[in-house]
Amino acid sequence: MSSLARKAAENLAALREKKPLIHNITNFVVMNYTANALLAMGASPVMAHAINEVEDMVGLAGALVLNIGTLTDDWMASMIRAGNKATEQKKPIILDPVGSGATSLRTHAAKKIIRKNRISVIRGNASEILSLRNQDSQTKGVDSIHSVDEAAQTAKLLAEELKTTLAITGPVDLITDGRRVVRVSNGHPLMGYVTGTGCTATVTIGAFLAVDEDPVSAATTALAFFGLAGEAAGQKAAAPGSFMIALLDALYTISPEALEAGCKIEENQK
Amino acid sequence: MSSLARKAAENLAALREKKPLIHNITNFVVMNYTANALLAMGASPVMAHAINEVEDMVGLAGALVLNIGTLTDDWMASMIRAGNKATEQKKPIILDPVGSGATSLRTHAAKKIIRKNRISVIRGNASEILSLRNQDSQTKGVDSIHSVDEAAQTAKLLAEELKTTLAITGPVDLITDGRRVVRVSNGHPLMGYVTGTGCTATVTIGAFLAVDEDPVSAATTALAFFGLAGEAAGQKAAAPGSFMIALLDALYTISPEALEAGCKIEENQK
Amino acid sequence: MSSLARKAAENLAALREKKPLIHNITNFVVMNYTANALLAMGASPVMAHAINEVEDMVGLAGALVLNIGTLTDDWMASMIRAGNKATEQKKPIILDPVGSGATSLRTHAAKKIIRKNRISVIRGNASEILSLRNQDSQTKGVDSIHSVDEAAQTAKLLAEELKTTLAITGPVDLITDGRRVVRVSNGHPLMGYVTGTGCTATVTIGAFLAVDEDPVSAATTALAFFGLAGEAAGQKAAAPGSFMIALLDALYTISPEALEAGCKIEENQK
Numbered sequence: 001m002s003s004l005a006r007k008a009a010e011n012l013a014a015l016r017e018k019k020p021l022i023h024n025i026t027n028f029v030v031m032n033y034t035a036n037a038l039l040a041m042g043a044s045p046v047m048a049h050a051i052n053e054v055e056d057m058v059g060l061a062g063a064l065v066l067n068i069g070t071l072t073d074d075w076m077a078s079m080i081r082a083g084n085k086a087t088e089q090k091k092p093i094i095l096d097p098v099g100s101g102a103t104s105l106r107t108h109a110a111k112k113i114i115r116k117n118r119i120s121v122i123r124g125n126a127s128e129i130l131s132l133r134n135q136d137s138q139t140k141g142v143d144s145i146h147s148v149d150e151a152a153q154t155a156k157l158l159a160e161e162l163k164t165t166l167a168i169t170g171p172v173d174l175i176t177d178g179r180r181v182v183r184v185s186n187g188h189p190l191m192g193y194v195t196g197t198g199c200t201a202t203v204t205i206g207a208f209l210a211v212d213e214d215p216v217s218a219a220t221t222a223l224a225f226f227g228l229a230g231e232a233a234g235q236k237a238a239a240p241g242s243f244m245i246a247l248l249d250a251l252y253t254i255s256p257e258a259l260e261a262g263c264k265i266e267e268n269q270k
Numbered sequence: 271m272s273s274l275a276r277k278a279a280e281n282l283a284a285l286r287e288k289k290p291l292i293h294n295i296t297n298f299v300v301m302n303y304t305a306n307a308l309l310a311m312g313a314s315p316v317m318a319h320a321i322n323e324v325e326d327m328v329g330l331a332g333a334l335v336l337n338i339g340t341l342t343d344d345w346m347a348s349m350i351r352a353g354n355k356a357t358e359q360k361k362p363i364i365l366d367p368v369g370s371g372a373t374s375l376r377t378h379a380a381k382k383i384i385r386k387n388r389i390s391v392i393r394g395n396a397s398e399i400l401s402l403r404n405q406d407s408q409t410k411g412v413d414s415i416h417s418v419d420e421a422a423q424t425a426k427l428l429a430e431e432l433k434t435t436l437a438i439t440g441p442v443d444l445i446t447d448g449r450r451v452v453r454v455s456n457g458h459p460l461m462g463y464v465t466g467t468g469c470t471a472t473v474t475i476g477a478f479l480a481v482d483e484d485p486v487s488a489a490t491t492a493l494a495f496f497g498l499a500g501e502a503a504g505q506k507a508a509a510p511g512s513f514m515i516a517l518l519d520a521l522y523t524i525s526p527e528a529l530e531a532g533c534k535i536e537e538n539q540k
Numbered sequence: 541m542s543s544l545a546r547k548a549a550e551n552l553a554a555l556r557e558k559k560p561l562i563h564n565i566t567n568f569v570v571m572n573y574t575a576n577a578l579l580a581m582g583a584s585p586v587m588a589h590a591i592n593e594v595e596d597m598v599g600l601a602g603a604l605v606l607n608i609g610t611l612t613d614d615w616m617a618s619m620i621r622a623g624n625k626a627t628e629q630k631k632p633i634i635l636d637p638v639g640s641g642a643t644s645l646r647t648h649a650a651k652k653i654i655r656k657n658r659i660s661v662i663r664g665n666a667s668e669i670l671s672l673r674n675q676d677s678q679t680k681g682v683d684s685i686h687s688v689d690e691a692a693q694t695a696k697l698l699a700e701e702l703k704t705t706l707a708i709t710g711p712v713d714l715i716t717d718g719r720r721v722v723r724v725s726n727g728h729p730l731m732g733y734v735t736g737t738g739c740t741a742t743v744t745i746g747a748f749l750a751v752d753e754d755p756v757s758a759a760t761t762a763l764a765f766f767g768l769a770g771e772a773a774g775q776k777a778a779a780p781g782s783f784m785i786a787l788l789d790a791l792y793t794i795s796p797e798a799l800e801a802g803c804k805i806e807e808n809q810k
Binding site: 028031032035036039040045046047048049050051052053056057060244245246247248249250252253 | 297298299300302303339340341342343369372373374375376462463464465466509510511512514515
């Protein structure tokens with residue numbers, strides 16, 4: 001049993017004991033589902049985006065989740081203000097750059113949030129994460145990555161460039177802070193048929209960051225937990241509607257011991 | 271069988287027969303779930319917040335629900351305008367002061383809505399409700415309440431001060447208009463693991479207010495119904511995802527007779 | 541087996557193969573459910589409403605869904621801009637005039653969207669659709685329609701007047717472009733107890749329009765598919781909560797062959 005598997009169990013137990021408040025400024029599509037996911041796993045969600053309230057709310061929270069789906073300029077201003085407060089108070093921020101790379105609004109927004117705040121973890125799929133490169137970046141584009149090793153190398157360079165921890169999710173998740181590289185292979189194909197599973201992975205990392213100061217460890221253990229919940233749901237349900245409900249159930253039901261036993265985490269020794 | 275239990279059955283039957291339109295200006299997190307809850311129990315929900323539309327919509331509605339979760343200033347303006355129209359048309363308004371006491375934006379908003387409108391019922395948890403006191407209030411803070419009797423006394427004073435009916439929900443719900451004090455002990459612990467169950471209790475009261483002019487009776491019978499639905503859901507489901515679906519099912523399935531039989535309502539004789 | 545039943549099977553197969561991106565500017569209540577419905581049936585949903593992003597997003601999409609529930613003026617501006625881009629790029633637009641006729645904001649908004657864009661299909665219930673008539677319209681009001689034949693005649697005139705295809709949903713759906721008249725009688729009564737089933741019918745038509753250029757055929761086959769999914773859900777569930785989940789499951793599970801066999805489509809020979 002790896003130390004990260006043991007850490008996953010500890011984080012889940014700590015989360016359920018401390019019930020940290022997770023402040024979300026997120027998109028309209030997933031608000032309900034991510035709030036329910038946070039409640040089910042044992043955290044306390046709050047969604048608040050008013051520019052004249054976000055600083056107060058950050059003050060009460062254990063972590064701040066910024067998610068740029070359904071973004072508009074006024075929400076962007078609230079994200080920046082909340083992020084500044086969290087940065088000032090040394091509270092963890094996790095960014096989900098939904099759709100970055102697809103439209104210039106999203107790409108610019110994600111880059112601005114990164115530039116203006118100290119982000120603990122960025123969680124996205126490969127194309128979203130790679131869209132965050134600077135113009136003169138040394139990292140490769142998605143199409144020029146041909147192997148698992150190249151992907152890891154690219155991710156490490158980008159994490160260094162952005163001075164943060166990246167959690168790149170897919171069939172196998174890759175987590176890196178530029179030095180350590182960890183892979184998580186928990187998960188289930190039906191997760192791709194439920195809206196907001198990526199965003200829910202993000203809030204899970206947010207919840208784990210509220211009880212684990214190490215971004216690589218928090219992101220890794222959160223993704224193992226969320227992926228294992230997907231596996232449990234896949235044993236109960238064979239279609240997306242019942243799967244998304246079983247996934248919420250699993251976030252509530254999985255014990256720290258079951259998580260430690262079910263983690264599929266591999267840390268790269270290189 | 272108490273007269274309030276019989277009234278609960280009558281209200282539920284009337285709701286399903288008349289299908290009143292319930293106009294909601296509410297938060298983004300719970301819109302879908304509360305709309306589904308209203309439909310399931312037999313009402314007709316509409317969500318509308320445009321400042322140039324809310325008066326028209328109030329004109330069509332049987333009750334107005336104001337909920338300050340995810341509040342911003344422009345939504346506040348719509349709430350005030352809608353509330354004024356409902357006050358003018360003598361339509362019942364129910365307020366859910368989500369997060370009042372947690373941030374000053376929320377506390378000020380809730381107090382302003384109360385000041386500017388005739389509110390039939392305010393539904394919240396104990397700390398939200400106590401945050402609504404005026405600065406020179408005679409009522410005690412949450413921390414200084416040490417017994418059930420003190421809680422009732424405090425609630426009665428506050429209801430008088432605010433000139434409304436308070437519905438303070440928790441393991442046991444307390445409803446008072448300053449004279450009558452009623453307790454409802456229906457409910458299930460998993461309700462705390464689903465986002466928006468408080469907000470759904472609120473819309474249930476809104477629906478009952480559309481068929482029952484007496485705020486104490488409407489709030490009491492609505493909370494007994496909603497709590498009983500929670501109990502029914504708890505017999506079907508052991509985790510939050512399946513519980514929240516079973517709860518919607520129960521709102522549709524529970525008959526007026528089953529409600530009358532299952533109510534746990536106790537009116538204080540003092 | 542009618543040619544439209546065969547076309548339904550072909551459209552569903554094409555949808556699952558091509559996974560077109562469906563761009564939605566829609567209301568807060570249904571965003572999550574319609575996104576999940578689109579994913580379950582095999583499409584790729586995106587919700588985006590920022591005025592400075594919608595043109596980019598239309599450029600990536602196979603169809604544009606405009607839905608005026610929870611509308612405000614700023615969302616209206618985004619809808620018009622997105623619609624103009626889609627019109628310019630000859631991409632199909634489907635309009636859901638939620639609540640048109642209930643408030644003047646909604647009626648004016650729906651009419652403006654129709655006037656300013658080339659709409660492929662408008663999907664609504666009878667009163668919403670009839671509210672779209674011009675002041676000097678020759679078509680009758682809802683109250684003056686006394687037979688199925690009169691309804692069809694009225695719908696044909698209105699489709700001609702609005703130069704679009706109308707999909708009027710109810711116990712029996714009626715689809716017409718002013719010349720052809722098709723009826724679909726798939727469906728289930730519990731669909732009326734789940735919020736956003738009308739909006740979900742609309743996005744289903746949007747998805748089918750992305751793979752079928754003929755608006756009458758796309759709307760007809762989409763409504764048969766969605767109605768058949770309702771029938772399948774009704775065999776699994778007897779109350780609205782579990783029904784809405786079973787409905788998502790059915791959108792994923794129904795095969796093209798089952799759709800062809802289960803279609804209840806009748807084309808008027810007149």
